[in-house]
Amino acid sequence: MARCFPDPQLAVSDSNAELIVFRALSEQLGPNYVILHSVAWISRPGGGGPREGESDILIAHPALGLLVIEVKGGRVALDYRTKTWVSIDGNDVAHEIKNPFEQARRGKFALLEKLRESPAWKKLGIRRFNIGYAVFVPGVSDGDRLRGPDAPVEIIGDRRDLSNLNAWVEQAYIYWDSKGGANQPIEVRGIDAVIALFARAVSTRPLLSARITNEDDARLALTKRQAAVLDMLRRQRRVMIAGGAGTGKTLIAREKAVRLASEGMRTLLLCYNRGLADHLREQCAGIEALDVATFHQVCHRWIDQVGAKYGRDLLSEARADLPRGHEFDQHMPLALAVAVDMLGPIYDAIVVDEAQDFGDEYWLPIEMLLTRPDEAMLYVFLDENQDIYRRSSNIPVPGEPMVLDRNCRNTDAIHAAAYSHYRGTAVEPPEIAGVNVERLLASDMDKQARSIGSLVTKLVVEEGVAPHEIAILLCETNDRSARERALQRLPMPAVVKLGRVEDFGPGCITVDSVARFKGLERAVVILWAFENCDVDRDRETLYVGMSRPKSVLFVCGTSEACDRIIG
Template sequence: MARMIPLLDEERLRAMVSRAEARFYAVCRDQLPNDFLVIYSANWLYRDGRGRVNEGEADFTLVSPTLGILAVEVKGGGVHFDPAVGAWHSIDRNGRSNPIKDPFRQASSERHALLDQIAGHANWRQFGGERFTLGHAVVFPDIHDAVPLLGPDRQRDIVGVNADLGDVSDWVRRVMRFWHQPIDAPLGVRGVRVIEGILCNPIDVRPVLRATVDQAEAHRVRLTANQAKVLRVIGGRRRAVVSGGAGTGKTLLAVEKAKQLADQGLNVLLLCYNRPLANFLAQGLRDTPRIQAQSYHQLCDQRARLAAQAGRDVLAEATQAYPGTGEKLLFDLQLPFALALSAEVLQEGFDAVVVDEAQDFSDEYWLGVEMLLSDQERGHFYIFIDQNQALYSRIAALPIEDEPFRLTMNCRNTAPIHEAAYRFYRGDAIDSPELQGPPITWISHDKDADQADAVARRVHQWINVEGIEAQDVAVLVTKRPKAFYYSLLQQRADAGKVRLAIEMHNQRSSVLLDTVARFKGLESQAVVLWLGDEVLDEELWETVYVGITRGKTLLTVVGTQRSLQTVKEYVCG
């Protein structure tokens, strides 16, 4: 009896929509030898011949220590193929015809996706596996005659019909003989275990970058199936872009990718735009010495100082190239140019660079970043981006031209918060989370003092009545000037004996008071978003999107009647 993943009992098999897949599952389970591993309904990402990223699902993946690996596509009912137009149709029991994808092309794509993931995975390289037999086949359990289905790319050896299921072990051996090459080596028992680990093991990462609800929160976060697929596939690529909306786990994946590379003995630079996020990442990764986590401008400043110590003032040269003063000129042009110049002086580079928040990087940033790779041809370079979160208006052409791998599930926010935030999102569809939660609270007052009172009351309610820890609450301000509104709230917090940490993160027993822009990439269990009319007047919808998505479970929005009415019109459609 083969080992099945997942293991389905008879009740679950009877409940399957595809009777053909249920039947093939049962015959594999009952007839294949016990050294076989059979994986049902595995998901893949792969690139087609044009370099486009596609998502597919292998009906069955059969792994044998002696024969190799076989991707099997199963099609129930009758089928019809029109060679004149290359069209395939399924025929149900009532004789109705429906167009379907070419099952042989599907199976072939699944085979290539398997090779992509296995051969490129670090575990396979460490195992030192040799070339193995890898094939694909299509099974039609309800068809008795295979001859009408055959063609140049549809040899009888890779087609299974009803009669073949009487002895599926013999059929699998025949298929694998067709695919076997003289240079192929058996996987062996260890090889099967390695492949099982690559294709089936869940990916668990410690939440080093969450605003922790409790210091004792040490449970692990299981990535969604979609995230796990992306992380596995990019594991075999030296350069990749990962795209996703707020809450889809980009930063979580960026950290995990950096840790995987460090575990391989590589020196890794983990880079982001926001200083508070960089500090948080550095704190969480302080026990991982091979990873250097910094904000972009922290890195620029550090490299400029090191170059000066080596005898070359690259910042002075950058200032000569871009004369003038002011923070914008310094941050946008002078420091980026100084970073690029530092590569001419400093020999120290990185084996891998991982960039989070790439939407806030401009064209001027990327040259210096790429030059940090010790080997610019074969160095590892990964970019994580949300095109909808570009608060700093610096959207640039990315240095990696491949189509991005996309994350499609929000795994941070509750459904009410997700539904509100994604009204402001422009991009690929992001699935709503299954986690339900309380509705968003909207509080409108037209006077600043009344708004500050409302913010203070909400914070007091959460902490002193509902038992939320102070460090799990954040008040995010979009109003300007921020210092004035900080002061308004500080006065009320002092009166209510609530301790505020103004732009100081991870302070125990303190409520964080900060701006939305500075809090990008971070999250909190409970958020008060203090909205200013500036957002409406300047149409800063990205700020609203980012602000709303910072709250994991509880969200209250405070502002003028005008601002809240406008935002709620977006949210409610």
């Protein structure tokens, strides 16, 4: 049985006649033959404009050469005086058709042009080989009446030949072998070149950028589940919402703040990290009655207002009152409380994200900012496992927290790696499988930097990932400057620049610490600088760093360190 492309039983065509001939050929010709059905191509002969070519059936044989076959169904009639060809279907309806012999001849020469363009064919060095064409009319038993000056009977097949196609095919090949055996055989390599050109099996690997887009579409559906929590918050004024990394806390916090402001309430969306505040502020731009800031940005704003209005330096006063106090955890909260007491509260609702990072002294001035503390709305979002700043907050919300228990940011593979460092209420993995966490193994910092540089180039140039969708996060920062310099020395694509969280924008890859990146996410994260991390002592840092990527996580370090943090 001949080798066929496609499988004769799977072949489809508008022409039943083509399928009849193709399947009969497949059954009768021997294993040395290759038969291709419905072949089409575009060539550029001589470097000129594109020229289309096609063949209903193409037969290839290592010794006999190539044969192009045009198939016509129904009863075929012609008038050589007017050069008119007609096909009459089963309902006796006549359809004017093109000259099938001219079509076959054009197919032959277009095929030659395409072969001459093929690098694989050129390598064969074949100068002369047998190539011909034929016409098959399986619907009639008197096909020889179609013979004419351009249609010798030797290249016409009809219903009578369907039972002995091996002899008919050899007859057509012999007719075209005008060189009397002087033609070169195309051999098996020629057959392989034809298959590679017209019937090669192609398996495409989606670009990482396409996978990221597809995963984001699935992620949107998952996130909608978490957004249902918003409806439950409508009837509650003080609520604490807890959930692991990727459970949608920040998204729900932002959306709740937007809805409150849209309902006419002066609202403050508060967080700890500046990078997250900048990100949220950009997303909420243009929404009236909504302020977005870090806690310490609010402190500075109110302290400055008091200085401008009353000429008092509340921060200096707080330092004098608490000479051994901490600037950010005690002096600034105390100064803010005094400022609010002097200027008066202004917010009807406050939404706090990253609440696990807020110190005990933060909550008094936060409550003072509310116009009616007993009636105003306070929504607090936190992840107790993300307390990488080692705070112990007495959050002023009674009762148990509402729990988000589905990861809707990461893939399943990233979830498994990140949540191996998680301690808390069980969180269900996402429904996006994703790719495995990948290791970039190198023995020292400079070699690791070069590995990262090569990876970044591949991601941006070959995989189509936008630079701003990539973050390089450092677990340890004692040698941060040296690592940044090592990256800056590397050759990078011209469209790439490196910056910190606050430099986020088109073309900029974020290089920053895990701590400063809290609350943020990127499609691709490269985790670095964890050689001295202890999986118990630094569990929260590893958890936060590994949970930042949405689609792909790379860990870069020594083999021993990578094994230690991802098991």
